[in-house]
Amino acid sequence: xxxxxxxxxxxxxxxxxxxxxxxxxxxxxxxxxxxxxxxxxxxxxxxxxxxxxxxxxxxxxxxxxxxxxxxxxxxxxxxxxxxxxxxxxxxxxxxxxxxxxxxxxxxxxxxxxxxxxxxxxxxxxxxxxxxxxxxxxxxxxxxxxxxxxxxxxxxxxxxxxxxxxxxxxxxxxxxxxxxxxxxxxxxxxxxxxxxxxxxxxxxxxxxxxx
Amino acid sequence: xxxxxxxxxxxxxxxxxxxxxxxxxxxxxxxxxxxxxxxxxxxxxxxxxxxxxxxxxxxxxxxxxxxxxxxxxxxxxxxxxxxxxxxxxxxxxxxxxxxxxxxxxxxxxxxxxxxxxxxxxxxxxxxxxxxxxxxxxxxxxxxxxxxxxxxxxxxxxxxxxxx
Numbered sequence: 522x523x524x525x526x527x528x529x530x531x532x533x534x535x536x537x538x539x540x541x542x543x544x545x546x547x548x549x550x551x552x553x554x555x556x557x558x559x560x561x562x563x564x565x566x567x568x569x570x571x572x573x574x575x576x577x578x579x580x581x582x583x584x585x586x587x588x589x590x591x592x593x594x595x596x597x598x599x600x601x602x603x604x605x606x607x608x609x610x611x612x613x614x615x616x617x618x619x620x621x622x623x624x625x626x627x628x629x630x631x632x633x634x635x636x637x638x639x640x641x642x643x644x645x646x647x648x649x650x651x652x653x654x655x656x657x658x659x660x661x662x663x664x665x666x667x668x669x670x671x672x673x674x675x676x677x678x679x680x681x682x683x684x685x686x687x688x689x690x691x692x693x694x695x696x697x698x699x700x701x702x703x704x705x706x707x708x709x710x711x712x713x714x715x716x717x718x719x720x721x722x723x724x725x726x727x728x729x730x731x
Numbered sequence: 732x733x734x735x736x737x738x739x740x741x742x743x744x745x746x747x748x749x750x751x752x753x754x755x756x757x758x759x760x761x762x763x764x765x766x767x768x769x770x771x772x773x774x775x776x777x778x779x780x781x782x783x784x785x786x787x788x789x790x791x792x793x794x795x796x797x798x799x800x801x802x803x804x805x806x807x808x809x810x811x812x813x814x815x816x817x818x819x820x821x822x823x824x825x826x827x828x829x830x831x832x833x834x835x836x837x838x839x840x841x842x843x844x845x846x847x848x849x850x851x852x853x854x855x856x857x858x859x860x861x862x863x864x865x866x867x868x869x870x871x872x873x874x875x876x877x878x879x880x881x882x883x884x885x886x887x888x889x890x891x892x893x894x
Contacts (some may be wrong), residue, residue, distance in 0.1 A: 533753060536759055557772075717763075
């Protein structure tokens with residue numbers, strides 16, 4: 522094996538050790554949704570698709586009201602929607618292309634019983650992480666044309682931990698890194714980590730439209 | 732391809748593909764994101780993948796296109812990977828390895844892709860040409876230029892490119 526091959530292999534090995542794949546069932550579910558949408562678009566035709574797009578714009582305007590609307594277990598702001606589910610989980614949808622106010626999101630998560638540290642332009646983490654964030658958060662990746670949604674189960678958070686949301690606006694779009702941190706021991710860095718820390722998850726929140 | 736077979740394919744190849752995409756793009760997050768999205772598309776278009784008979788190559792090519800498409804939208808920069816800062820702390824890399832990684836990030840994206848396919852994926856020049864959609868001569872030129880750029884960071888003299 523040449524030295525060049527060895528160096529490339531070492532880099533690849535480092536990366537694949539840090540990779541945190543979604544469950545295969547989730548990939549399949551998203552693939553099924555993509556296929557259904559594709560088939561629907563084909564059957565609707567151009568005019569109907571334009572109508573759907575128009576409806577999307579109207580919905581977007583409806584969500585960008587200045588005052589959060591609390592009640593019926595749902596909090597809506599211009600940047601995100603947080604729904605309290607009957608089973609104790611919360612579903613968070615962050616709108617693409619709308620910068621969220623970290624203090625507002627942090628307060629609203631707390632209202633739903635989810636202790637969190639939400640930061641923009643920095644990310645806080647514990648080393649080692651107290652647990653993998655995947656035991657607390659589930660959800661699909663971003664689908665083209667849709668806002669990313671995750672479901673948070675605070676009952677799965679170990680005692681003495683909180684969720685760390687670190688949002689970065691990079692040249693190629695928004696990134697939010699989410700990890701569980703030990704409330705008594707964590708550090709914050711202002712640079713977006715190239716590799717997600719062990720036990721964290723990365724979401725393309727705020728990404729520019731295709 | 733049925734669900735179970737796809738799940739096995741995903742489990743067996745996801746991390747390997749992230750590693751390959753990472754060496755091509757220089758960005759761990761982007762690599763993982765692009766590979767995941769490529770697998771979603773793979774399941775949605777599994778009929779086509781069944782006909783092509785090379786699912787891993789299909790996912791790799793699709794992931795590369797996803798990453799390259801995002802890169803093109805990032806108009807502020809000129810190369811994949813150069814947007815990304817290195818981690819502030821990395822677990823124990825030697826200075827040589829850090830220098831090699833930095834040098835690789837500076838290699839133009841298509842040269843880097845050719846290097847990864849040829850050296851890491853163990854493809855022939857013709858196979859690299861087929862996957863990247865260029866002629867074999869172009870692949871050879873990219874390999875030669877990429878290896879020349881990296882040579883100062885390697886102790887050995889690079890072996891010549893073979894068919």
